[in-house]
Amino acid sequence: MTAAQMAAAQVSDRLRVAVVGATGVVGTTMLQTLRERSFPSAEIVPFATERSAGRRLAGGLTVRALNDGADLSGFDIALFSAGAGTSRAWARRFVEHGATVVDNSSAFRRDPEVPLVVSEVNPHALAGHRGLIANPNCSTMQLMVAIAPIHRAVGIERLVVSTYQSVSGTGKAALSELDGQTRARLDGADPPAPEVYPEPIGYNVIGAAGNFAPGDDHTDEERKMMFETRKILEDEEIGIAVTCVRVPVRVGHSLAVNLQTREPLAIERAHELLATAPGLIVEHVPTPLRAEGRDEVFVGRVRRDESHPRALSMWVVADNLRKGAATNAVQIAELLAAGVPARA
Ligand SMILES: NC(=O)c1ccc[n+]([C@@H]2O[C@H](COP(=O)([O-])OP(=O)(O)OC[C@H]3O[C@@H](n4cnc5c(N)ncnc54)[C@H](OP(=O)(O)O)[C@@H]3O)[C@@H](O)[C@H]2O)c1
Numbered sequence: 001m002t003a004a005q006m007a008a009a010q011v012s013d014r015l016r017v018a019v020v021g022a023t024g025v026v027g028t029t030m031l032q033t034l035r036e037r038s039f040p041s042a043e044i045v046p047f048a049t050e051r052s053a054g055r056r057l058a059g060g061l062t063v064r065a066l067n068d069g070a071d072l073s074g075f076d077i078a079l080f081s082a083g084a085g086t087s088r089a090w091a092r093r094f095v096e097h098g099a100t101v102v103d104n105s106s107a108f109r110r111d112p113e114v115p116l117v118v119s120e121v122n123p124h125a126l127a128g129h130r131g132l133i134a135n136p137n138c139s140t141m142q143l144m145v146a147i148a149p150i151h152r153a154v155g156i157e158r159l160v161v162s163t164y165q166s167v168s169g170t171g172k173a174a175l176s177e178l179d180g181q182t183r184a185r186l187d188g189a190d191p192p193a194p195e196v197y198p199e200p201i202g203y204n205v206i207g208a209a210g211n212f213a214p215g216d217d218h219t220d221e222e223r224k225m226m227f228e229t230r231k232i233l234e235d236e237e238i239g240i241a242v243t244c245v246r247v248p249v250r251v252g253h254s255l256a257v258n259l260q261t262r263e264p265l266a267i268e269r270a271h272e273l274l275a276t277a278p279g280l281i282v283e284h285v286p287t288p289l290r291a292e293g294r295d296e297v298f299v300g301r302v303r304r305d306e307s308h309p310r311a312l313s314m315w316v317v318a319d320n321l322r323k324g325a326a327t328n329a330v331q332i333a334e335l336l337a338a339g340v341p342a343r344a
Pocket residue numbers: 020021022023024025026027047048049050051052053066080081082083084086104105106136137138168169170171172173320321324325
């Protein structure tokens with residue numbers, strides 16, 4: 001048990017928790033994570049669309065429809081993972097009814113009044129929150145756990161990141177699309193046309209993960225990593241070049257990271273910093289399959305970049321549904337349950 005988990009267990013066992021988007025890939029993982037970590041709740045109420053209302057979930061929970069007839073009263077914490085539109089429409093209504101919302105979508109991450117928190121990296125940002133807390137984008141989340149120890153020690157001047165993002169990062173419909181296309185190819189049939197992605201993802205790699213806003217040559221996924229990295233590390237000076245790529249992996253995002261430090265950093269010291277960082281495990285060559293189902297971030301291939309005296313490269317892998325989404329949201333909820341820090 002972490003200190004926050006122990007404090008949470010002591011402070012209150014009467015919390016009512018809403019999970020909005022409970023039938024999605026993140027919501028399902030969230031419910032599982034709450035159970036696994038013995039989150040001190042009196043009741044967990046799953047919400048989804050009208051389509052899922054009445055569905056029985058693991059643990060004997062029954063899905064409620066999130067609509068104008070829904071009773072939003074009496075919740076202490078609401079964990080949202082139902083898309084940015086749903087968060088914009090509903091998160092503040094939960095806050096008005098007294099809940100603190102931890103939101104997994106991109107709806108509030110850019111709002112300067114909303115803390116964007118990675119539990120191991122910047123829990124202090126929770127201080128004085130106003131009822132809304134944002135969970136970072138999944139690729140950014142694992143990047144932060146891996147690079148924050150280096151940033152704290154010697155500063156980071158510039159980052160170059162290429163992502164290899166799994167299909168579960170786009171939700172359950174994308175997983176069905178990958179499975180359908182892969183199965184058809186294995187059976188020698190014509191694969192179904194893509195609906196979620198612009199190109200087939202089965203047996204393919206898509207060199208632009210996310211969507212392009214009009215006039216922008218970067219995707220929204222790439223913009224998220226640039227913006228969120230600077231907000232979480234509280235450093236607007238970091239140069240960041242990002243290419244986000246979608247690969248036909250079901251679960252687990254991988255990142256090839258090259259970083260240039262402000263002060264010199266011996267490679268041995270970099271290894272030490274990473275080996276002792278919270279939430280991080282150093283391996284030789286981590287893979288998404290090995291990271292699946294794990295709450296930690298895995299880092300490997302840590303090596304000097306011989307093209308620059310203050311640069312190093314590394315490979316960072318994590319389960320996007322766990323640390324990239326559900327686990328971090330639950331860790332934030334544990335900090336809130338432990339009473340650190342109170343709502344302003
Ligand atoms: N997947 C990841 O790795 C990841 C990581 C970080 C953040 N996120 C964010 O988490 C959110 C959910 O992602 P996901 O991958 O879990 O998607 P998903 O598998 O497609 O699930 C979406 C969930 O939202 C529910 N929902 C949709 N519209 C709703 C509405 N109007 N009212 C109530 N519930 C609604 C769905 O309910 P029904 O089943 O009834 O349709 C379902 O439970 C997104 O904002 C995503 O950006 C995802």
